[in-house]
Amino acid sequence: MHSQDVVLRLEEKGIKPTANRILVYNALAENERPQSLSDLEELLVVMDKSSIFRVLALFEEADVVHTFTDGRGIIHYELCGSHGACSHDDGHVHFYCETCRQSFCLTEEQLPAVSLPEGYTQHSLSYVVKGECAKCRKRRGISE
Amino acid sequence: MHSQDVVLRLEEKGIKPTANRILVYNALAENERPQSLSDLEELLVVMDKSSIFRVLALFEEADVVHTFTDGRGIIHYELCGSHGACSHDDGHVHFYCETCRQSFCLTEEQLPAVSLPEGYTQHSLSYVVKGECAKCRKRRGISE
DNA sequence: AAAAAGATGCAACCGAGTTGCATCTTTATG
DNA sequence: CATAAAGATGCAACTCGGTTGCATCTTTTT
Numbered sequence: 001m002h003s004q005d006v007v008l009r010l011e012e013k014g015i016k017p018t019a020n021r022i023l024v025y026n027a028l029a030e031n032e033r034p035q036s037l038s039d040l041e042e043l044l045v046v047m048d049k050s051s052i053f054r055v056l057a058l059f060e061e062a063d064v065v066h067t068f069t070d071g072r073g074i075i076h077y078e079l080c081g082s083h084g085a086c087s088h089d090d091g092h093v094h095f096y097c098e099t100c101r102q103s104f105c106l107t108e109e110q111l112p113a114v115s116l117p118e119g120y121t122q123h124s125l126s127y128v129v130k131g132e133c134a135k136c137r138k139r140r141g142i143s144e
Numbered sequence: 145m146h147s148q149d150v151v152l153r154l155e156e157k158g159i160k161p162t163a164n165r166i167l168v169y170n171a172l173a174e175n176e177r178p179q180s181l182s183d184l185e186e187l188l189v190v191m192d193k194s195s196i197f198r199v200l201a202l203f204e205e206a207d208v209v210h211t212f213t214d215g216r217g218i219i220h221y222e223l224c225g226s227h228g229a230c231s232h233d234d235g236h237v238h239f240y241c242e243t244c245r246q247s248f249c250l251t252e253e254q255l256p257a258v259s260l261p262e263g264y265t266q267h268s269l270s271y272v273v274k275g276e277c278a279k280c281r282k283r284r285g286i287s288e
Numbered sequence: 289a290a291a292a293a294g295a296t297g298c299a300a301c302c303g304a305g306t307t308g309c310a311t312c313t314t315t316a317t318g
Numbered sequence: 319c320a321t322a323a324a325g326a327t328g329c330a331a332c333t334c335g336g337t338t339g340c341a342t343c344t345t346t347t348t
Contacts, residue, residue, distance in 0.1 A: 072305095
């Protein structure tokens with residue numbers, strides 16, 4: 001995605017495209033996996049943690065990113081629309097590898113919807129499978 | 145559940161039934177909703193936080209409880225089998241109310257299973273819907 | 289050009305989760 | 319039964335992801 005496209009994308013969401021915001025957007029766009037705040041701190045050493053945090057909060061508010069918490073409770077951020085359809089109640093399953101502690105998107109799997117009880121309203125939804133990814137399993141020799 | 149039943153239940157899972165462990169078990173059994181560590185601290189003022197933590201870790205290891213993280217990333221503990229079938233990959237949806245910040249079990253909803261990519265192994269799974277519960281929605285007058 | 293609004297960095301804080309260590313309790317052993 | 323070994327507990331301290339107050343810098347408005 002070209003820098004100019006990012007600018008347009010942010011503007012269409014009502015967000016002023018500052019340098020920092022473009023950096024955060026690109027960091028998310030360039031990584032196929034959902035990133036945590038700590039991940040982004042490493043990727044964006046020029047930015048302060050609090051600035052990254054505020055950009056992410058803004059992005060979430062404007063539905064530019066959506067979030068989910070992995071097996072340890074750490075928030076991960078992912079661009080809306082990065083793997084097919086999106087919005088806050090967008091649609092795919094995440095996998096958290098308990099060995100390498102990374103999160104993946106299972107893009108093949110669409111999220112099965114559930115019907116809520118009377119009076120409940122849904123804002124977003126997350127479906128996370130915890131286990132071990134293929135790479136880690138292979139590395140350990142498929143024993144066990 | 146009688147005290148003696150709790151003892152048997154723990155022993156059958158290979159856990160020595162100490163006073164603290166029975167307290168934690170009962171605290172979980174007496175509350176229909178999944179409890180966080182902080183919740184349990186309030187319920188069990190006689191116990192130290194670290195002791196509660198270690199009991200919960202032991203329980204999880206022995207499949208006495210399972211966990212999931214709510215919308216804020218806070219770990220919640222629930223007795224296995226407390227709402228129908230169980231094990232680590234047990235089966236119901238959780239709802240996190242962003243207004244009252246409480247978690248509920250949606251016992252009517254069975255968890256739709258997903259098939260993982262080749263080589264991935266599943267240990268547990270969580271499906272959390274974020275939104276507003278019926279009580280909070282009513283309290284606010286169903287405006288919006 | 290000056291004032292107002294917004295964005296950023298720094299430092300400090302918060303709270304859930306976790307750990308080291310000394311003490312107390314229970315279990316195993318002579 | 320006495321003692322040693324193993325296990326459970328409480329206390330205090332620490333980690334780290336997340337969050338906030340505030341001063342400064344930048345952009346926009348007037």
